[in-house]
Amino acid sequence: MSIRLVRKMRSVFWPAAAVLMFVQCSPLRTAPGPVQTMKLSELSAEPGKYEKLIDEIEHGNHFILRVGPGEALPLRAAMTLPFVRLEAGNNKLVFSREVYIYLAKGVLRLSPDAQQWADIQDTDAMKEIFGVDTFNLLLGFGANQADGAFFSFSLGSE
Secondary structure (H helix, E strand, O other): HHHHHHHHHHHHHHHHHHOOOOOOOOOOOEEEOOOOEEHHHHHHOOOOHHHHHHHHHHHHOEEEEEEOOOOHHHEEEEEOOOOOOOEEEEEEOOOOOEEEEEEEEEEEEEEOOOEEEOOOOHHHHHHHHHHOEEEEEEEEEEEEEOOOOEEEEEEEEO
16 A cells, blocks of 8 residues: 555656746746846956955855956866866866856856856756757877877867
8 A cells, every 4th residue: 555655646746846846946047136247358457356256256245247259267177086186277268159157156157148047057958048959078088199198078069
């Protein structure tokens, strides 16, 4: 009898859970309301503003950073796994179109229009709002005379 009860609960639970997840946890977010928007170029003109921005975020404020085509942000990449690590290094993210970045304590979202937002880790929502069909992650191993042996990493879209 308990097995039947569990099965009946599952048949009711999952549709209800799906409705709640769709209503409350939709991957696409709407505009966060009145939030101060700053251009990356304005922040870059006065580097001291970056530290003030981070301090404001740590104290509960939130901002939208508008990044224009051709503008770049430094990317610091590092990885630590039990069997391998990637030493921290610097690179650049160069934006090919206007992108809005919502910054709040514990929250990082992207938007193409400052209206619909996707959490940075939600690839399905990112694909939807930026019009990307698939993300391709390519990992490989190669060797040549100049570099010797190497691993390669590439992330792209179609």
